[in-house]
Amino acid sequence: MPGFEFSDRPLEPAALRRALEDPACGGFATFEGWVRDHNEGLAVERLEYEAYAELAVKEGERIVAEAVSRFGVRGARCVHRVGALGLGELAVWVGVSSAHRGEAFAACRFIIDEVKHRVPIWKKEYYRNGDSGWVNCERCAQPTGSEHAHEHSHPHRPETVVARRPTAPDYSRQTVLPEVGAAGQARLRAGRVLVIGAGGLGTPVLSYLAGAGVGTVGILDGDVLEASNLHRQTLYSLADVGRPKALLAADRLRALNPDVDVRAHAERADAATLPALATGYDVLVDCTDNFTTHFLVNDVASRLGKPAVLASVYQYEGQLQVVAVGGACLRCVWPEATADGLVGNCADAGVLGPVPGALGSLQALEVLKLLLGLPSPARDGIVLIDLQTLETRRVAARRPAACATGPCMRLPATPAAAPDAEVPAAALARLAAEGYAVIDVREPREAQAQPVPVPHRLLPLARLLEDPAQLPAGGRYLFVCASGRRSRAAVEALRRAGVADTWSVAGGLAAIEAEVTTA
């Protein structure tokens, strides 16, 4: 028999009392809390109770166990109603049986006082004047200093205002929503979400998921924080630069909500790490900045039969796609996996911080919807958002009939490991002198602004990918771009076309300039 429980049906004192009958007991004390018709001068018509059940039951059990050990009683039990109650209805019942009456009275009083004070239960009163208000949230009304933790105004009895830090998060602002409630909060608590990439998209996702009380949050990111991240990655501080983002983010989330099991994976998301890691989670969130990982996350989710929430941004625009189990996936929208470098990322093309912030917030929202079982138009389609014009457009996508059962038919058999494709920036001049044709795959305006310092040819990546055969197969090629990303895509395309002796300058123009400066 549980010491403490909730009931959404009317309580029956006779049955509750019977469960505590014990031939060794000479006394039985009971307390009943009833719905009364007024509170603080207002006439009450009815009320509703809500509880954060998982936490509340644990705390209630603790209180009853404390009462038993402190007063030496033989049996004790407390049952609290949740849901809608009318006037005069029984809201809470406490019963204690013991050898003598003194302990029974004391334990009964202790239990009801502690339950009122420590268990997260919220009462919404509906008044005869048409108003309503949440009261009795004594636990969430424990302010730090003079800060008032809730918004309705009523005088606080001095004994209920205890100046100490809250020991658990207060989810009342979301559990009040009819779509959430105690049951929804329990679903969030049971959720396990892996966030891949702790950058501009990932940081709002992580904050909101931890704040909402999602039970397990994984962070997969192999990068260290750079100063250029701070304008859009709001979890971090200047003093954090140089430290691994997965570890930094994990620290912040644990401070934000100690209830969340935060797991930091400070490694790159690739074909070697992600498939094994993903098995321990229910939802994958792709917050990375490159197509290779977008497709990898999509493919891993599809293989494992888990939903994935994908987003990416370009300057002032974003795309959002929720891959539901059995729904259209990234390869339904992009049948040909897109090469990296074809369109810019945040480093190449620029971005204002709130743009990934907005898209990341939407990703967090979509994750919560998935966990709560709410519908969303971001499934079976993509949502295009232009944050300059604030226009939003949804384009429907359909899963092909051939994929109706099982994972996506377009999945590659196994994700290929990238072959060695790079040469250091320091080798550029030497290799150019040895006869490698140097090819700048940036756009003309970039090439004009920052020229490659050796003889070269300009061939923007998009033009090159249209027809890789325009570069003769017998040639030796060295590709250069701004950061080494587009040049790597060029190498991959040429090697697929059978041109083996082709390389990418690691780090691109940025690394070449650094060489020149330090030389």
Next chain:
Amino acid sequence: MNTVEVQYYAILREQAGRSVERVTTAAGTLAALYEELRARHGLSLARTQLQVAVDGEFADWQAPLAAGARVVFIPPVAGG
């Protein structure tokens, strides 16, 4: 000749220098329309690298172009 509404996103919007335009064209398919606009605006992406949607649904490049269609060219986007 048909008149259609064309919307550009991301790198296409940047290169076209506009996000929406009305186009009167002799193009019979979405593919022909894109090639026409690609030449006019100097768009860098080849047709195979992007997607096209008509009236809110992804469409086939060889689909015929109807008067009044709302055509959206969608390039892939990677940033995060």
